[in-house]
Amino acid sequence: MLDFHKNHRLLVLTAFTVFLVLSIIIAVIPAYQLQETEPLPNMEALSDQELRGLQVYTAENCVACHTQQVRNIEMDNTWGDRPSMASDYYYSKMRQDVWRQSPSILGSERTGPDLTNVGKRQPGEEWHLLHLYNPRIVVKESIMPSYPWLFEEVSEKDIRKNDLVVPVPSKFLKDKDKKIIASEKAKDLIAYLQSLKQASLTANMKADEFIPASKKKEVTKSDEESNLVDGAQLYMKTCAACHQADGQGLSGAFPPLAGSSIVNDSNPETLIKIILQGYDARAEYGVMAGFAEMLTDEEVAAIANHERSSWGNSAPTVTKDEVKKIRDYIKMLNQ
Template sequence: MLDFHKNHKLLVGTALFGFLVLSILVALIPAFQIQKTQPLPTMEAFSEEELKGLRIYVEENCMSCHTQQVRNIEMDNTWGNRPSIPSDYYYSKQRQDVWRQSPSLLGSERTGPDLTDVGKRQPGMEWHLLHLYNPRIVVKESIMPSYPWLFELKEESKIKESDYLVPVPRKFINSSNKKVVASQKALDLVSYLQSLKQAEMPKNPAVSFIPSSKENKPTANAGEAVLPDGQKLYMNNCAACHQADGSGLPGAFPALAGSAIINDENPETLIRIIMEGYDARPEYGVMSGFEEILSDEEIAAIANHERSSWGNNAVAVTPDKVKQIRVFVKSLQQ
């Protein structure tokens, strides 16, 4: 063994043996183990449009700036209700075809936000389309590149009934007499983004992040309902469209500051819009509802934030009022 460093056959053989052992331990065994992974009961397989959108997501190399992994650290609870697990990737890890392996969607950079739960944070079709056409329309400070090749500028006389018009404000369109139409690729990509919703864990609804901090529970006077932070909920669910200062985006999303609906003494219309969404085309884009996403307390907290901010001054909404309207809305849907 004294001449180990001089025996080239022994050196190469040892290096090759080490490479094979490490490859088996680090790559092959985990690869076989992950094949046994099963989807969570609440997960749904991708539709044809969502699967096409996944492939466009990979083609555009969105993974270079966005992650899809909620790490088991407390700062990541912004991106999901729990840390990610292998089952979350069951459908996205399927091979693209015989020759190509499934794409790696985890990512390693967060130049942009994590997209694990973006389908819940941003459920609206119009928001995503505006964001792809020019991110600065909805996020003024965004450094994300635009994707104009996913859209087409058409003269109004040439627009077909099947075309999906995107409510882009006029100042963001180079031509004064044309409108923006989303291509099928753009629609498929948005379908995929809307499908990204973190599935609930069965039998373990309260998975904590590590390290876990003590929650600062809000206090209330006797007889008052304890509500979540309305400003935080608004920023997470509404500000991207209606802006942090409630000013909205002309031609895309209405302003909330000074809105007659927000300041109405009867909050029913406001609560129903938050629950059911609203279609104000062609003046504004379509808003998706939060009926299945937000609780009565969360809707009340958002409504109260809107009714007491940016110069608005209206009576507070209670969770009981939201509950009554939710029951009424469900009765209409039956």
């Protein structure tokens, strides 16, 4: 019989043994197994700049408000195409240096949105720059803090050749005569955020389903109307962060869509190409990334139609066949 209340040596040895066994089972074995994880075939290693950005990400404690884990529950389908798996973290679990362990990026709070796939959802550099400098510029309701120490305020005559000027609207500047320059840390952090994209799986790989798994049903004629793609909802999810919900854009950063000659053109080819390929408007605005990989033909048509019929715009309807024709033409040119 164990006599713990009298034999203190036995008590300490037993407690230590239990602690050791639990530590091995809960911590050591899973950590060892994690080392055997391989990257997904389509994953790319983080560049030196992206690795520096990861260090800025952890130093600024972004993990306190943002997760990078798509759980296998249906509501998380918003943040990724599939639930996260161990291989997704292969390149971010490396030690930072001799003294620092792998950074913690999973997070446990979603005060802000999950960032697992933010490189696809929000690929534009200008948007991230404005969002870091003052989140309220691009998301009026945002409660995220500003990060002004990642930027420098300089006179226009002091701007150097390689400086990255942030197109901050004048009403958000304390000194209207100053320009905002992104620091190297800001550029590194944005490069890291832009790299956050869920790698696609190969044909012989299968991802876990979201729980409860949505069962696809055959669409009948009576269902067609209720299953139409919602262009307004897609616009709010994909475009409104830059062009704003009212289509007015942001002066010096993102062009307005309300009253735009491109949006209202009877020939929708240019508008469709911009949505698919993106657009370089640095002469007056910034660079927009394309959404060809993210949006289907039907979704592109729905967004274009929402833009062409909102905020006083009035232009003919775009069909998904028109989008497909232009997408195929772009693919042919890029071959």
